[in-house]
Ligand SMILES: *[C@@H]1O[C@H](CO)[C@@H](O)[C@H](O)[C@H]1NC(C)=O
Ligand SMILES: *[C@@H]1O[C@H](CO)[C@@H](O)[C@H](O)[C@H]1NC(C)=O
Ligand SMILES: *[C@@H]1O[C@H](CO)[C@@H](O)[C@H](O)[C@H]1NC(C)=O
Ligand SMILES: *[C@@H]1O[C@H](CO)[C@@H](O)[C@H](O)[C@H]1NC(C)=O
Ligand SMILES: *[C@@H]1O[C@H](CO)[C@@H](O)[C@H](O)[C@H]1NC(C)=O
């Protein structure tokens with residue numbers, strides 16, 4: 001009796017619990033993280049702390065309890081993150097003191113490759129060329145990296161020779177799964193992790209795939225951190241390749257790690273990223289490196305952009321990946337004028353390999369395969385298994401050994417996320433008994449672009465164009481004879497002008513910025529193709545490509561500038577990087593775009609390729625303060641509430657003649673509206689940052705205009721007597737170009753304004769110009 005009552009009670013309890021969890025599960029389906037932006041000063045008196053106010057708001061819109069509050073923000077943003085349903089979000093938005101309720105969006109790290117590279121072999125470069133000159137410096141600058149975490153055991157993070165942790169550092173080394181305070185040192189001075197938004201949007205973190213700690217299960221964060229500020233690792237002889245040095249841009253800078261992106265795909269929820277940025281600023285970082293990309297939406301929809309503004313206000317330089325959605329136009333991300341937006345280009349390093357077809361045609365490719373001895377292997381029969389899409393791509397299990405045994409197999413590489421990586425394709429050809437593999441990428445990855453991979457099997461990576469020619473050769477022989485090919489794998493690494501570089505990567509996102517057409521983006525390009533850096537797990541170093549790899553190069557160089565010029569604002573550092581960048585390659589030709597193999601335009605490369613040496617001494621800078629960005633946004637008619645997301649209080653836009661084109665940006669983007677060819681006028685102010693030794697420093701302007709346009713600068717000469725003297729000039733753009741028809745679409749012209757130091761220095765201060773004639777509609 002007692003037993004059956006107990007049983008009945010238990011069944012009832014079980015039923016009740018099931019009903020509860022069912023209800024909860026249903027609710028969870030429709031709830032996701034939101035960021036609630038607040039005006040702090042409107043906190044009612046009776047709440048002692050803001051958290052109490054926020055919790056009370058939550059309990060008013062939601063029956064569930066306060067654990068729905070994921071984060072409170074108090075540094076870069078004001079407000080909090082919470083899991084809400086749409087109805088609750090709407091209710092929240094109309095509450096007193098609330099500025100905006102924005103869904104926290106889910107984004108991804110900006111790498112082109114997937115963690116399938118984990119467990120695959122790696123290789124090494126010889127010297128990183130031009131970059132190696134800056135092996136010192138950056139001491140005591142702290143670079144915060146917001147990414148997938150860190151693999152602290154990598155040699156790149158050894159702290160030999162570094163002094164004590166800077167005393168201003170307020171961060172910490174959080175413990176967690178396979179990570180504790182002993183994993184931080186004088187190189188990795190802090191590490192934290194942020195998962196509440198991810199866990200509430202995507203899924204519970206799977207602890208067999210991920211570490212509930214700052215430890216990197218993906219590899220991306222380790223790669224970017226070591227690129228920005230990895231220690232010099234000499235004699236890294238990997239897999240028989242030429243031994244060399246792997247090092248970050250600022251090898252003496254300190255790293256602070258903020259893990260907010262999670263394996264397997266490297267996804268990051270904005271509520272976590274914002275919390276990571278807040279902690280980074282409070283901890284005392286000088287530079288923030290964010291290799292995360294998303295859609296190009298205006299700042300008020302983008303929490304990262306708002307947090308980046310707060311960081312800039314506190315003097316922290318923020319660099320971010322331009323995105324990997326090129327080569328189509330208007331595919332950028334992170335385009336706010338207070339962010340430094342970095343595109344990707346190739347470097348002058350190659351792993352040469354070649355292919356000799358039966359018809360004697362020779363193709364040059366690339367292969368980081370350790371077994372090559374430079375001897376010609378073959379000829380072997382050559383096949384392209386066009387039976388299915390999977391066999392064309394040599395996906396796992398798709399190749400019939402009867403068709404490919406002892407043959408060289410041609411495989412396609414697509415951008416498609418379902419496609420496998422080139423090293424995986426090589427594994428499949430090996431499984432099916434092939435003699436070798438050729439991988440050719442699809443056209444969107446660049447007609448001429450070659451990606452290097454670290455292969456465990458004889459394989460060559462070729463461009464799209466070469467792949468097409470090989471396919472037609474195979475086709476042409478199909479009726480009469482057998483196609484054959486022989487491979488020559490050198491196992492060498494070559495560095496220098498035998499490889500034309502830099503070339504803009506096809507995948508690198510292109511301008512114009514949809515959100516801010518009057519700001520030219522990206523700001524610059526930096527190395528982002530076949531970059532060798534540290535990785536996670538059993539893999540020491542790998543080659544990886546993406547604007548994710550380009551961004552930390554700029555972060556590291558910014559750390560070097562900051563070390564030399566500690567008082568410079570983030571805008572001054574960006575200006576130094578932009579106006580000193582170069583636009584000719586290592587063969588003295590214009591930098592090309594890998595899509596067309598023609599000269600790249602500023603929508604692909606911004607101001608040009610970053611040049612660390614010149615950036616240290618730029619001569620003049622175009623400086624900006626936070627108020628300049630506010631004036632800019634006011635001129636674009638953003639609302640009071642939207643601007644308050646940045647200012648954190650309601651302000652009135654000043655009545656002024658400031659126009660968007662007057663933002664003191666180090667480049668120019670001029671838009672002619674349909675039917676209006678009136679002259680456009682922009683104003684700029686330069687600050688002399690060059691040493692004034694004896695006498696005056698004199699600069700003279702020169703202008704390049706596209707056909708049909710007159711660009712005039714007034715005045716044309718500046719004389720500076722002191723360091724930090726300022727001077728203002730006015731540029732007038734007059735156009736004879738008619739409005740393009742709708743079928744022609746928007747048209748562009750390109751030019752530049754340069755200030756050359758003709759007395760007291762030798763600097764060249766270059767600004768690219770983009771003109772856009774909008775089509776009538
Ligand atoms: C940290 O973890 C390591 C193992 O990875 C262990 O040897 C060490 O004792 C731990 N240190 C602390 C302070 O817990
Ligand atoms: C976690 O990942 C492992 C390996 O992929 C998988 O087998 C397991 O089902 C996952 N667990 C959950 C809870 O998703
Ligand atoms: C094969 O791929 C092409 C483009 O890559 C696609 O259009 C087609 O639908 C695919 N076919 C199958 C059967 O999946
Ligand atoms: C091969 O040739 C046939 C007929 O000549 C053509 O239809 C096919 O598209 C060709 N395939 C390739 C890959 O060039
Ligand atoms: C091969 O033979 C097929 C069928 O006989 C024919 O359609 C095709 O054009 C031939 N291709 C070449 C390259 O001769």
Ligand SMILES: *[C@@H]1O[C@H](CO)[C@@H](O)[C@H](O)[C@H]1NC(C)=O
Pocket residue numbers: 497498586587588
């Ligand atoms: C490559 O570099 C060498 C030595 O620095 C130089 O002599 C040669 O002219 C360069 N070649 C090109 C094509 O610029």
Ligand SMILES: *[C@@H]1O[C@H](CO)[C@@H](O)[C@H](O)[C@H]1NC(C)=O
Pocket residue numbers: 635636637
């Ligand atoms: C902003 O609003 C003013 C007044 O309504 C208008 O004249 C101006 O063209 C607007 N500017 C932009 C960029 O939309």
Ligand SMILES: *[C@@H]1O[C@H](CO)[C@@H](O)[C@H](O)[C@H]1NC(C)=O
Pocket residue numbers: 676677678679680681
């Ligand atoms: C034409 O463009 C100029 C320069 O931007 C602007 O000042 C003027 O108001 C525009 N005129 C019309 C009719 O929109």
Ligand SMILES: CC(=O)N[C@H]1CO[C@H](CO)[C@@H](O)[C@@H]1O
Pocket residue numbers: 029031032033103104105106200201202
């Ligand atoms: C499970 C879940 O809530 N997913 C949401 C995560 O956030 C994105 C917005 O970025 C939503 O589209 C998803 O529905």
